[in-house]
Amino acid sequence: xxxxxxxxxxxxxxxxxxxxxxxxxxxxxxxxxxxxxxxxxxxxxxxxxxxxxxxxxxxxxxxxxxxxxxxxxxxxxxxxxxxxxxxxxxxxxxxxxxxxxxxxxxx
Amino acid sequence: xxxxxxxxxxxxxxxxxxxxxxxxxxxxxxxxxxxxxxxxxxxxxxxxxxxxxxxxxxxxxxxxxxxxxxxxxxxxxxxxxxxxxxxxxxxxxxxxxxxxxxxxxxxxxxxxxxxxxxxxxxxxxxxxxxxxxxxxxxxxxxxxxxxxxxxxxxxxxxxxxxxxxxxxxxxxxxxxxxxxxxxxxxxxxxxxxxxxxxxxxxxxxxxxxxxxxxxxxxxxxxxxxxxxxxxxxxxxxxxxxxxxxxxxxxxxxxxxxxxxxxxxxxxxxxxxxxxxxxxxxxxxxxxxxxxxxxxxxxxxxxxxxxxxxxxxxxxxxxxxxxxxxxxxxxxxxxxxxxxxxxxxxxxxxxxxxxxxxxxxxxxxxxxxxxxxxxxxxxxxxxxxxxxxxxxxxxxxxxxxxxxxxxxxxxxxxxxxxxxxxxxxxxxxxxx
Numbered sequence: 408x409x410x411x412x413x414x415x416x417x418x419x420x421x422x423x424x425x426x427x428x429x430x431x432x433x434x435x436x437x438x439x440x441x442x443x444x445x446x447x448x449x450x451x452x453x454x455x456x457x458x459x460x461x462x463x464x465x466x467x468x469x470x471x472x473x474x475x476x477x478x479x480x481x482x483x484x485x486x487x488x489x490x491x492x493x494x495x496x497x498x499x500x501x502x503x504x505x506x507x508x509x510x511x512x513x514x
Numbered sequence: 515x516x517x518x519x520x521x522x523x524x525x526x527x528x529x530x531x532x533x534x535x536x537x538x539x540x541x542x543x544x545x546x547x548x549x550x551x552x553x554x555x556x557x558x559x560x561x562x563x564x565x566x567x568x569x570x571x572x573x574x575x576x577x578x579x580x581x582x583x584x585x586x587x588x589x590x591x592x593x594x595x596x597x598x599x600x601x602x603x604x605x606x607x608x609x610x611x612x613x614x615x616x617x618x619x620x621x622x623x624x625x626x627x628x629x630x631x632x633x634x635x636x637x638x639x640x641x642x643x644x645x646x647x648x649x650x651x652x653x654x655x656x657x658x659x660x661x662x663x664x665x666x667x668x669x670x671x672x673x674x675x676x677x678x679x680x681x682x683x684x685x686x687x688x689x690x691x692x693x694x695x696x697x698x699x700x701x702x703x704x705x706x707x708x709x710x711x712x713x714x715x716x717x718x719x720x721x722x723x724x725x726x727x728x729x730x731x732x733x734x735x736x737x738x739x740x741x742x743x744x745x746x747x748x749x750x751x752x753x754x755x756x757x758x759x760x761x762x763x764x765x766x767x768x769x770x771x772x773x774x775x776x777x778x779x780x781x782x783x784x785x786x787x788x789x790x791x792x793x794x795x796x797x798x799x800x801x802x803x804x805x806x807x808x809x810x811x812x813x814x815x816x817x818x819x820x821x822x823x824x825x826x827x828x829x830x831x832x833x834x835x836x837x838x839x840x841x842x843x844x845x846x847x848x849x850x851x852x853x854x855x856x857x858x859x860x861x862x863x864x865x866x867x868x869x870x871x872x873x874x875x876x877x878x879x880x881x882x883x884x885x886x887x888x889x890x891x892x893x894x895x896x897x898x899x900x901x902x903x904x905x906x907x908x909x910x911x912x913x914x915x916x917x918x919x920x921x922x923x924x925x926x927x928x929x930x931x932x933x934x935x936x937x938x939x940x941x942x943x944x945x
Contacts, residue, residue, distance in 0.1 A: 445856060450936065452575075487895055487897050491883075491897055491915065493912065493915035494879075494900075494911075494912040
């Protein structure tokens, strides 16, 4: 293989591995971010809540998912979250929890 | 997704070139973006309310190298939500006012001006002050303007300053409060509500509670008459009716099917009655804001803007995305600040993808929460979650989700105020 051909092959592989080269991947890359943004009105940008709202930034995903499951079942009393959680699918909640777990808590 | 939402690259380059050619005569923001690298495109956002400010902030936060210019005539943001507490005397207007400075710190160019015209073919907006700003994508978040012609005599009354609607928060909110304070005990206040759809479905009923709360304590011989053009309370009905009965019996009278058709002096006229008021607060019927009409995007019932819900792009004019109250609502979707903020994030995510020439999300979600004060401290909510339905190309509420408060309570009073702080941080940035 000539050096040119080798370079062309490497570029081709590189392009194929870039996440944004695939439409499906590009969409998935933003899924958690965009879904978590639907929580920000109450829980602050990237989950950095102030006041009486629960901060979600940096909360381990398992802990948040367990809380959401308790809201859904009614095991945890709520004013509003039991109604909101039922509007999201489990994969959507997982994407939200994964995204928020990776965010820095408010200083 | 619809391929029409892509702006082909050669076309985009042409607009960029057009902007560059205009040079110093325009307000083109050619400065380097904070994150460095070439700009992926220019977005002009018109209107710095719940929709527009959020769109501007998220375009920068998510898009990085997007040139974002926000055009807003007011020096600072004044929130409609919570402003009924100002009417009731429980908050000052400063408590619902926020500087745009955090947006600037986030890299958004904030221009204090109004857009007088949109040149959709030339992809530029003209400013009231005379300049022009070119764009690759335009976001209109114009809120509402009023159909004054539907209530005879209303326009002159508002123009004279005698009557305020206070349905955009700001100086009129303060005037309404002053009118209530100036009124003698034993006076009559009238609040009139237009037919749906209007901005903030529970808003008039919350306002009625706040005014009645003030009258009950400060001017107990006074009366509040609520004239509703609709056949019943339009949001959180049972909860508002309970509040009227429990807290404001003898002060507040609610009349359904009482559309105000004419205003004459201090008299509000319906088909059945002439009601004399000491303070007359008429909430006029509404449509999408003026600039939406000018831009040619008002294509639903001659009042609202039809949008592609995946991108918030107008179904009438390509390259123009429209947010918030101005849109022709999806089923059971309220015209609220909260919803405008959610529209803005759908639009920001989509616009960034479109500028990059990449596909937009095909499964967006939006949700809404409206808190209403029924007393100084007791609050009720309504909440909903809306998932995109690909078959019907619209947002639909999820069966079994959402709902209202079990009863008015003080815990939600605290949540309502925290909601405000958090959504203001979300739309403008942390002060």
